[in-house]
């Protein structure tokens with residue numbers, strides 16, 4: 001069982017990476033049979049979908065950027081779940097995240113390859129309440145149209161996903177509440193993954 005986490009921050013190794021790493025660590029601890037991989041979009045060039053229609057016929061993209069590297073990872077039959085982590089930009093996901101999700105239309109068009117994969121979402125904002133839940137819901141909407149199984153961050157809070165605050169005066173490492181939602185999301189992803197794919 002493989003879980004792939006994708007950090008959609010344009011900044012490598014920053015707060016969104018930290019939040020995702022925390023989440024995936026909890027996934028592995030909850031179920032050692034799960035293998036996790038963390039991918040950062042930072043440094044990758046993934047343009048928006050140009051609606052050329054090529055992927056309506058074949059699992060290929062006409063654009064020559066870094067997205068084709070993601071195709072074997074996301075169409076791997078052993079993939080059991082996906083955790084998407086995004087900074088909050090103007091109350092939603094980053095444009096890097098949106099471009100990635102739009103390009104994933106190819107998996108829907110070629111047999112719903114993401115169907116029944118577990119979907120968890122993390123949003124990191126500069127403000128404690130800067131639109132994390134709005135950003136999460138936008139990502140979850142894209143997961144739903146792929147027939148993914150979207151999960152909350154599980155107990156004890158069980159709301160919309162992991163919501164972190166990078167603007168904490170002492171750094172995201174001190175955002176106790178947010179980090180706990182990242183960990184509980186990781187555990188929830190592991191739990192549902194085992195039920196569906198174990």
Ligand SMILES: Cc1cc2nc3c(=O)[nH]c(=O)nc-3n(C[C@H](O)[C@H](O)[C@H](O)COP(=O)(O)O)c2cc1C
Nearest residue numbers: 009014015016087088089090091125126127130166
């Ligand atoms: C263009 C832009 C828009 C932003 N909009 C918001 C916002 O609406 N709400 C918020 O809480 N933070 C906002 N931020 C702050 C980022 O969400 C925050 O710095 C985040 O931690 C960045 O993640 P990173 O450290 O992984 O790059 C914005 C930052 C930028 C650059």
